[in-house]
Amino acid sequence: MRPCLTLVRYANSLRPNCRLNVSSELCRTRKATSRTVCSETRKRWIKPAGFDTGIKTFNSLTKQKEPLLLAREGIATWYSCGPTVYDDSHLGHACSYVRFDILQRILTRLFGINVTHVMVITDIDDKIIKRGLEENISPFVIARMYEEEFKKDMLALKVLPPFAYMRVTENIPGIVAFIERIIRNGHAYTTGQGDVYFDTQSIGSRYGKLVNLSGAGELGEPGGGAKKDLRDFVLWKASKPLEPYWESPWGRGRPGWHIECSTIASSVFGSQLDIHSGGIDLAFPHHENEIAQCEAYHKCDQWGNYFLHSGHLHLKGSTEKMSKSLRNYITIKDFLKSYTANEFRLFCLLTKYRSAIDYSAASMNEAQSTLASLSAFMHSTQAYIQGHLQCQPVQEAFLWERLAATRTNVRAGLADDFDTPKAMDAIMSLVHHSNCQLQPVSKADGISRSPAVFGAVLSYISNFMDVLGVDLLDRKESHAADSSGVLHNVVEQLVRFRSEVRNFTLSVEDRSPQDLQASASPQRQKPRPDRAPLLQACDALRKDLMPLGVQIRDRGTTSTWEITQQPRDNRDKDS
Numbered sequence: 196m197r198p199c200l201t202l203v204r205y206a207n208s209l210r211p212n213c214r215l216n217v218s219s220e221l222c223r224t225r226k227a228t229s230r231t232v233c234s235e236t237r238k239r240w241i242k243p244a245g246f247d248t249g250i251k252t253f254n255s256l257t258k259q260k261e262p263l264l265l266a267r268e269g270i271a272t273w274y275s276c277g278p279t280v281y282d283d284s285h286l287g288h289a290c291s292y293v294r295f296d297i298l299q300r301i302l303t304r305l306f307g308i309n310v311t312h313v314m315v316i317t318d319i320d321d322k323i324i325k326r327g328l329e330e331n332i333s334p335f336v337i338a339r340m341y342e343e344e345f346k347k348d349m350l351a352l353k354v355l356p357p358f359a360y361m362r363v364t365e366n367i368p369g370i371v372a373f374i375e376r377i378i379r380n381g382h383a384y385t386t387g388q389g390d391v392y393f394d395t396q397s398i399g400s401r402y403g404k405l406v407n408l409s410g411a412g413e414l415g416e417p418g419g420g421a422k423k424d425l426r427d428f429v430l431w432k433a434s435k436p437l438e439p440y441w442e443s444p445w446g447r448g449r450p451g452w453h454i455e456c457s458t459i460a461s462s463v464f465g466s467q468l469d470i471h472s473g474g475i476d477l478a479f480p481h482h483e484n485e486i487a488q489c490e491a492y493h494k495c496d497q498w499g500n501y502f503l504h505s506g507h508l509h510l511k512g513s514t515e516k517m518s519k520s521l522r523n524y525i526t527i528k529d530f531l532k533s534y535t536a537n538e539f540r541l542f543c544l545l546t547k548y549r550s551a552i553d554y555s556a557a558s559m560n561e562a563q564s565t566l567a568s569l570s571a572f573m574h575s576t577q578a579y580i581q582g583h584l585q586c587q588p589v590q591e592a593f594l595w596e597r598l599a600a601t602r603t604n605v606r607a608g609l610a611d612d613f614d615t616p617k618a619m620d621a622i623m624s625l626v627h628h629s630n631c632q633l634q635p636v637s638k639a640d641g642i643s644r645s646p647a648v649f650g651a652v653l654s655y656i657s658n659f660m661d662v663l664g665v666d667l668l669d670r671k672e673s674h675a676a677d678s679s680g681v682l683h684n685v686v687e688q689l690v691r692f693r694s695e696v697r698n699f700t701l702s703v704e705d706r707s708p709q710d711l712q713a714s715a716s717p718q719r720q721k722p723r724p725d726r727a728p729l730l731q732a733c734d735a736l737r738k739d740l741m742p743l744g745v746q747i748r749d750r751g752t753t754s755t756w757e758i759t760q761q762p763r764d765n766r767d768k769d770s
């Protein structure tokens with residue numbers, strides 16, 4: 196949604212006399228010169244001192260895999276750019292956030308690294324203001340509404356929330372102070388119109404750490420002639436009529452886009468950050484500018500050590516990324532009407548997080564069938580362990596060996612730039628070998644059984660999928676949820692039946708319930724001794740259903756029931 200150009204569009208738009216040099220593209224295309232350009236880029240990266248995680252990750256700062264070194268042992272500071280909240284989130288967003296959620300889960304649960312993650316919510320921006328004007332609703336209300344929707348969508352996709360969401364509008368004084376310090380440090384200037392710009396020339400060739408832009412740019416954001424250099428970008432924008440504004444030393448206005456992230460990330464993590472993430476469209480200008488601002492503010496050589504960028508989600512056959520601005524999107528809410536969160540996660544897991552991904556019915560089918568194979572395997576293995584499925588003798592040693600090899604391959608794949616397709620290949624191969632061993636027989640008398648090895652395989656696979664956020668038992672739960680209407684009717688019938696039995700028991704002369712209603716309450720009466728066991732059975736049923744979350748209340752001759760929030764709470768001893 197941003198007024199930014201992608202790297203490809205940048206490269207395409209270069210004019211022959213332009214001195215801009217997009218090294219990331221050149222590294223791939225021009226072998227002879229690329230070595231120099233790339234090694235220059237690499238030279239600029241300062242290998243962080245600290246704790247080696249044993250993981251290698253592709254770092255956009257060097258355009259190659261680097262060992263992931265953290266400043267503090269077992270802790271990764273992680274900042275991510277969140278959404279601009281003016282509309283429903285779409286599958287492009289889902290893809291980026293689910294992919295990074297998977298990476299964070301791997302770091303935390305497989306490699307024991309505590310990920311300290313902060314995400315910004317861009318709640319003031321041109322698009323939000325425009326939407327507010329169109330809808331005649333305050334832009335602040337628009338932002339809150341869609342922020343809530345975003346959070347609900349993330350929850351529905353089982354994306355673990357960051358430890359803090361930070362709103363731009365709640366950090367304006369910090370942003371103003373941040374800009375003031377950049378000006379004091381000699382890296383920004385004000386204009387007569389109340390705008391503040393970052394002075395890219397003041398940092399020389401350091402501008403372009405991510406995409407290696409050098410020289411006078413004619414591709415920067417427009418600045419109405421007030422900019423010293425076309426690459427300079429706005430830190431503070433003077434407000435226009437009808438726009439929300441905040442007071443500042445430069446007059447009424449609001450922050451530029453890039454400065455929000457630099458300020459908020461620095462306010463939490465200070466002058467050093469381990470990992471910064473976002474979609475690849477954010478690399479330039481957004482992350483490039485974040486780097487320039489932070490290093491100018493902190494007067495440091497390297498603020499963020501690793502920049503991780505996820506590839507775009509496209510609709511199959513389209514070269515354009517799915518995007519709100521292009522109106523070629525499927526909302527997360529619509530998607531979840533047809534598919535589950537588990538299926539989307541599988542869809543993400545089957546490609547590397549950095550690659551572009553095509554969304555289509557075929558790719559979703561692939562995800563669904565992988566999930567179905569895993570589920571079927573879980574069920575047949577459980578049946579075998581429980582003795583419901585009788586099979587030919589199993590080559591135990593072979594399976595133990597396959598399990599050990601899978602564990603090694605999965606870990607090695609994930610330590611190599613979070614290669615989830617490789618890890619999933621290893622898992623599915625283990626499923627295949629295990630399935631081959633489960634050859635059913637009709638009569639199993641005397642046949643040796645090997646439940647322990649299947650138990651080990653089952654628990655490894657289900658734990659591993661759980662680490663990635665795929666709950667293989669979830670299918671049962673959603674199935675149970677689908678059948679909740681049926682269960683409701685069953686409980687209704689059960690309670691009605693119990694009620695009739697109870698009324699019969701308490702009726703002195705076998706009178707009808709209608710007669711009883713007219714008379715005194717049956718609860719005050721004593722059952723005839725021969726009917727006492729029936730009353731005890733009714734009481735027992737009420738008591739037994741309570742810990743299961745069904746609370747029956749006897750009210751005269753009728754009984755009502757409800758599902759309790761706390762299934763195990765049986766404090767209520769309503770008669």
Ligand SMILES: Nc1ncnc2c1ncn2[C@@H]1O[C@H](COP(=O)(O)OP(=O)(O)OP(=O)(O)O)[C@@H](O)[C@H]1O
Pocket residue numbers: 196197276277278279280286287288290291473474475476477505506507508509516517518519520521
């Ligand atoms: N199609 C996509 N594929 C992958 N990631 C995406 C896609 N679209 C957006 N993202 C990522 O989602 C995050 C939030 O995006 P943001 O709300 O800032 O703008 P946007 O969705 O790109 O806007 P628009 O859809 O209007 O182009 C960013 O990290 C962005 O890179």
Ligand SMILES: [Zn+2]
Pocket residue numbers: 275276277456481485
């Ligand atoms: Zn950002």
